[in-house]
Amino acid sequence: MSNVSTNSTESSFRARGRVIGVPKRCWCGEGIMALTSKSDSNPYRRYYRCGFAVANKLRNDEHTFKWVDEAFVNEIDTLDAKTVELEKQLKDIRTERFELEKMVYEKMEKEIFEKVEDALDEAKSSNKRMMLIIVFLCMIMIGLSKLLG
Template structure:
């Protein structure tokens, strides 16, 4: 409960006091009493500590995420390189096979031309 001081030392200064103590008009009861301005300062300090803790956790999570992203990137890069290599190998095998066929056709045509030139020449 928030109250206003009526003392001569702290006139009109706001403070918190336990509602139970106020309702029973207890004095010197060791119940919670705190000046409002001090309570705000304590709350600000507690929030600063919590903020620092959250910042540290965020930094840890960010570092872990960066590491995870690096690993994923490397894995994707390796898979892409492997796939490109396999496609290049397939293209080389296919072009080699096509070249062999073309060479056979060229040799057969050359032999045919030589044969025809000897026949008609």
């Protein structure tokens, strides 16, 4: 397209819809071509254009036209928005993970304390039985020593 004189804001809005980012296909289904402007107002400026419109030398039509620099800015803006959303999701996941780890550690701590308390109770019970047996044996020995002595 040799006489591109469309201003940049008009090029982003077409009757068939706004093209965001780098266009892949025109609304008509035709592929997109990357060309260089030869106009006086935009010399050597790169742009994307519908292959059908280029082949038929259509001008001021509704087929896709977009400046390359604008397409790249749209792509960067889209990636920035996706990055912000992914960072938010990552923050949410980290928060959920922290809460889950906290719950797991608290549950593990409770289970460990219960097991330690059970082991201590069992040891105390075992010690009491052992002490009773020792006291009983001591009494038997004292009784036997008085009988024999």
